[in-house]
Amino acid sequence: MEKVITIARQYGSGGREIGRKLAEAYGIPFYDNEIISRAAKETGFAEAAFEGAEDKATNSLLYSIAMGMNVYSSMDVGFSGLSLDDRIFLAQSNVIRKVAEEGPCVIVGKCADYILKERSDVVNFFISASPDFRIRRSIRIDSLPENKAAELVLKKDKSRANYYKYHSGERWDNTLNYHMSIRSDLCGIDGTVTCLKTFLDHMDK
Amino acid sequence: MEKVITIARQYGSGGREIGRKLAEAYGIPFYDNEIISRAAKETGFAEAAFEGAEDKATNSLLYSIAMGMNVYSSMDVGFSGLSLDDRIFLAQSNVIRKVAEEGPCVIVGKCADYILKERSDVVNFFISASPDFRIRRSIRIDSLPENKAAELVLKKDKSRANYYKYHSGERWDNTLNYHMSIRSDLCGIDGTVTCLKTFLDHMDK
Numbered sequence: 001m002e003k004v005i006t007i008a009r010q011y012g013s014g015g016r017e018i019g020r021k022l023a024e025a026y027g028i029p030f031y032d033n034e035i036i037s038r039a040a041k042e043t044g045f046a047e048a049a050f051e052g053a054e055d056k057a058t059n060s061l062l063y064s065i066a067m068g069m070n071v072y073s074s075m076d077v078g079f080s081g082l083s084l085d086d087r088i089f090l091a092q093s094n095v096i097r098k099v100a101e102e103g104p105c106v107i108v109g110k111c112a113d114y115i116l117k118e119r120s121d122v123v124n125f126f127i128s129a130s131p132d133f134r135i136r137r138s139i140r141i142d143s144l145p146e147n148k149a150a151e152l153v154l155k156k157d158k159s160r161a162n163y164y165k166y167h168s169g170e171r172w173d174n175t176l177n178y179h180m181s182i183r184s185d186l187c188g189i190d191g192t193v194t195c196l197k198t199f200l201d202h203m204d205k
Numbered sequence: 206m207e208k209v210i211t212i213a214r215q216y217g218s219g220g221r222e223i224g225r226k227l228a229e230a231y232g233i234p235f236y237d238n239e240i241i242s243r244a245a246k247e248t249g250f251a252e253a254a255f256e257g258a259e260d261k262a263t264n265s266l267l268y269s270i271a272m273g274m275n276v277y278s279s280m281d282v283g284f285s286g287l288s289l290d291d292r293i294f295l296a297q298s299n300v301i302r303k304v305a306e307e308g309p310c311v312i313v314g315k316c317a318d319y320i321l322k323e324r325s326d327v328v329n330f331f332i333s334a335s336p337d338f339r340i341r342r343s344i345r346i347d348s349l350p351e352n353k354a355a356e357l358v359l360k361k362d363k364s365r366a367n368y369y370k371y372h373s374g375e376r377w378d379n380t381l382n383y384h385m386s387i388r389s390d391l392c393g394i395d396g397t398v399t400c401l402k403t404f405l406d407h408m409d410k
Contacts, residue, residue, distance in 0.1 A: 123391075126380055175331055175380035179391060182404070183384045186328075191407035198403040199387070202396035 001026045001200050004100045004122045006112035008164070008172065011156035012134025012141075012149075014189045015127035016108050021193045023106040026200075031099055032108045040091035089167055109160075113177060114168035123203070125196060126173075126181035133185035206231045206405050208328045209305045211317035213369070213377065216361035217339025217346075217354075219394045220332035221313050226398045228311040231405075236304055237313045245296035294372055314365075318382060319373035328408070330401060331378075331386035338390035 005022065009015020016032055023030035082090065093115045099105055100116050107116075113124035129137075131153055138149035164172035175181050180199050184192045210227065214220020221237055228235035287295065298320045304310055305321050312321075318329035334342075336358055343354035369377035380386050385404050389397045 126386075128381055173380050175378050175383065175386040176333055178380065178386065179388045180400075181331075181380040181383065181386040186384060187404060187407035187410075191410065194407060195385075195400065195404050199392060199400050202392035202399060205392075205396065 001028075001204060002104055002121065003200060003203070004104060004116060004119065005106045005200075006116060006122060006124045007106065007108045007127060008111075008113060008124070008160075008178070009108065009127040010129060010134060010153075011160070012138045012153050013127045013129040014137060014184045014192070017189055018127055018184060018192050018196070019106045019108045021189070022196055025193065025197060026104065028103075029099065029105040030108075031096075031105060033110065036092050036095050036107070036110055037088075039095045040088060111164055111167050114164070114170065123180075123200065124178045126175070126178040127184050127192070128181065129183055129185040206233075206409060207309055208326055208405060208408070209309060209321060209324065210311045210405075211321060211327060211329045212311065212313045212332060213318060213329070213365075213383070214313065214332040215334060215339060215358075216365070217343045217358055218332045218334040218389045219342060219397070220389070222394055223332055223389060223397050223401070224311045224313045226394070227401055230398065230402060231309065234304065234307075234310040235313075236301075236310060238315065241297050241300050241312070241315050242293075244300045245293060316369055316372050319369070319375070328385075328405065329383045331380070331383040332389050332397070333386065334388055334390040 005019070007015050007019040007022075009018075019032070020030050089111075092110055096107055096110060096112050096115050099107065100112075100119060100122070113122070116122045131150075134153045135146065135149045138144055138152055139146055142149070142152075144152065161172040164170065170177060180196065182192055182195055187195060210224070212220050212224040212227075214223075224237070225235050294316075297315055301312060301315060301317050301320050304312065305317075305324060305327070318327070321327045336355075339358045340351065340354045343349055343357055344351055347354070347357075349357065366377040369375065375382060385401065387397055387400055392400060
């Protein structure tokens with residue numbers, strides 16, 4: 001399996017866990033929100049990050065990779081003139097392009113499908129689930145009270161859709177943006193992983 | 206596999222063939238555009254169809270099923286006041302509800318996912334493919350010249366999206382309308398059937 005896999009997912013659908021299990025199944029790196037954000041923070045826009053870079057390099061998984069991004073040319077094209085959000089997105093995009101360049105991996109969230117759309121070796125998945133399933137999962141995994149979980153299920157999907165729309169100009173829920181979209185509540189997390197693997201394995205045939 | 210399966214598909218994606226093979230795999234009835242349209246035509250709106258109904262019954266697979274629809278009550282609620290398109294849609298919807306009531310089956314096109322949305326035993330699939338794949342398939346299957354095939358790929362998707370929007374009020378390409386959406390050009394027709402079967406078989410676990 002020589003693909004770079006991106007996963008967009010509804011909050012509470014288990015998309016992150018599905019991505020992690022998929023990465024484990026193929027023995028390839030897994031990059032989620034936190035890893036990408038941390039790597040970007042350490043490079044793209046916080047000048048402080050450039051002081052004592054060598055020390056940082058020792059305690060950051062992706063620092064050396066992320067340092068490969070050409071921050072200065074980005075600045076040349078107005079990097080410093082961008083809003084903080086745009087600078088963060090640009091830095092994260094560079095990290096995502098860099099890890100994809102490193103070889104097969106699984107990347108969750110962050111418009112990775114859009115950022116990598118020029119690559120021919122990328123497979124884009126979208127994971128959704130029923131509101132009930134997502135609320136119950138949010139209560140269990142994030143140990144939230146039911147009303148808070150229900151609120152998050154609504155809010156987070158809106159913010160993810162807006163984030164995608166803002167940066168890509170496209171609709172997050174447009175099925176044509178993805179190679180496979182799947183409901184995780186019908187087959188469960190492991191069953192969904194099996195479905196994605198079946199798709200990926202048949203691609204190689 | 207006790208589900209009623211609906212398949213929405215882009216023109217040239219092979220969705221109809223995929224649906225037929227899925228129905229064969231489970232040994233359940235397969236209903237495509239032509240069958241639904243014919244059954245509806247024989248019942249819903251063409252008065253002529255009611256003359257010599259018995260003869261028709263002998264040469265129409267779905268006639269007896271379709272006759273089960275309550276045309277007269279439909280007329281009571283203004284059936285005859287509707288546009289021809291709406292009357293056709295209403296008649297086809299009644300046929301679709303009727304065949305779904307009969308048990309597990311595969312229904313291709315005709316907003317079946319929307320028409321059957323109140324049922325809990327329905328699984329909705331959406332099949333898409335790259336324009337290249339669909340143009341090549343259209344040239345091969347419908348033996349069209351390339352420019353005509355390319356034109357159809359554009360036109361038919363627009364008309365299907367408009368048809369869906371007109372009758373359901375929703376976007377045809379909204380991934381959240383489907384339990385699984387899949388690109389048929391990456392795994393091929395048989396590989397795609399295997400992916401759909403994997404999903405359906407895991408649902409029953």
